[in-house]
Amino acid sequence: MKTINAICLIDDDPITIFSVKKLIEVTQITNKVISFSNGIEALEYYKNSENPFFPELILLDLNMPIIDGWEFIDSFSKFSISHQTRIYILTSSINPDDIKKVETYNKKYPFTIKHLIKPVTKDKLSNLAKDSF
Numbered sequence: 001m002k003t004i005n006a007i008c009l010i011d012d013d014p015i016t017i018f019s020v021k022k023l024i025e026v027t028q029i030t031n032k033v034i035s036f037s038n039g040i041e042a043l044e045y046y047k048n049s050e051n052p053f054f055p056e057l058i059l060l061d062l063n064m065p066i067i068d069g070w071e072f073i074d075s076f077s078k079f080s081i082s083h084q085t086r087i088y089i090l091t092s093s094i095n096p097d098d099i100k101k102v103e104t105y106n107k108k109y110p111f112t113i114k115h116l117i118k119p120v121t122k123d124k125l126s127n128l129a130k131d132s133f
């Protein structure tokens with residue numbers, strides 16, 4: 001299994017952030033996890049050219065305060081390095097409209113966008129590292 005350079009976790013639920021970080025630690029798919037409680041915090045972090053890298057993987061909640069996941073993706077796409085990142089939408093929704101929107105966004109931008117049904121598990125994270133990079 002390939003080790004991911006870094007994972008960015010964007011979710012307004014502290015329990016989700018805590019549990020996903022623990023699962024990442026157990027799976028050892030990365031040594032670097034950066035987390036944000038909303039999309040604006042993440043965008044501000046990535047606007048700063050002092051940051052040494054962009055993550056290979058972003059786990060993104062859709063329903064957040066300030067800006068939602070879709071707005072984050074639209075803004076993130078303006079960064080020149082964004083095409084090197086894969087975004088997985090963390091969702092509990094199995095609504096076909098949401099799945100279609102993920103597919104539409106995946107075609108719209110030069111980076112990969114897929115959905116990942118909650119709850120996040122050890123196996124799901126391991127598969128992301130195997131299949132995505």
